Amino acid sequence: xxxxxxxxxxxxxxxxxxxxxxxxxxxxxxxxxxxxxxxxxxxxxxxxxxxxxxxxxxxxxxxxxxxxxxxxxxxxxxxxxxxxxxxxxxxxxxxxxxxxxxxxxxxxxxxxx
Amino acid sequence: xxxxxxxxxxxxxxxxxxxxxxxxxxxxxxxxxxxxxxxxxxxxxxxxxxxxxxxxxxxxxxxxxxxxxxxxxxxxxxxxxxxxxxxxxxxxxxxxxxxxxxxxxxxxxxxx
Numbered sequence: 001x002x003x004x005x006x007x008x009x010x011x012x013x014x015x016x017x018x019x020x021x022x023x024x025x026x027x028x029x030x031x032x033x034x035x036x037x038x039x040x041x042x043x044x045x046x047x048x049x050x051x052x053x054x055x056x057x058x059x060x061x062x063x064x065x066x067x068x069x070x071x072x073x074x075x076x077x078x079x080x081x082x083x084x085x086x087x088x089x090x091x092x093x094x095x096x097x098x099x100x101x102x103x104x105x106x107x108x109x110x111x112x113x
Numbered sequence: 114x115x116x117x118x119x120x121x122x123x124x125x126x127x128x129x130x131x132x133x134x135x136x137x138x139x140x141x142x143x144x145x146x147x148x149x150x151x152x153x154x155x156x157x158x159x160x161x162x163x164x165x166x167x168x169x170x171x172x173x174x175x176x177x178x179x180x181x182x183x184x185x186x187x188x189x190x191x192x193x194x195x196x197x198x199x200x201x202x203x204x205x206x207x208x209x210x211x212x213x214x215x216x217x218x219x220x221x222x223x224x225x
């Protein structure tokens with residue numbers, strides 16, 4: 001069990017650029033979640049997948065954000081036309097089912113210059 | 114009002130002390146609750162689940178009171194390694210089944 005893996009660990013980019021993050025969940029975990037965490041706050045839910053189906057998106061997820069899980073395994077989160085307010089830690093988690101504990105990856109820390 | 118509210122602290126306690134954290138939630142539809150621990154610049158890690166009957170794991174005891182919509186975590190005989198942020202977390206039911214809602218987190222520092 002290699003745990004939840006996220007890449008890259010850190011991303012620094014200029015405002016207006018597009019960025020894409022990848023998450024590899026624990027194998028055979030059907031559920032995959034994306035959260036965002038800013039300094040001094042708890043993680044906030046963004047979206048989640050049951051296999052390849054995206055079941056819910058938070059209002060925090062503007063039109064500039066898109067997430068996919070094309071084969072029900074890894075997932076990508078893309079942010080287009082980044083803004084300074086997008087600077088945060090982006091966390092991915094997975095679980096076997098909806099009521100099982102979620103296991104988090106190390107996160108991708110995004111800094112917008 | 115946030116769905117899950119915690120006192121952010123910080124709590125500064127000496128080694129060996131007993132410390133208690135409280136958390137309240139507003140969504141009565143929340144199905145389950147957890148305490149997660151997060152070290153500085155690290156990912157949250159599950160500490161323990163919280164049940165109405167109470168749940169004890171070594172030095173840690175968690176309790177859920179659904180009538181008062183109140184959750185607690187008690188840490189006995191604090192260790193230096195307990196220093197971290199403790200996150201109170203609710204698991205949504207219904208159409209948002211599986212979604213976690215986190216509190217702001219309570220910062221604990223255990224000093225020698």
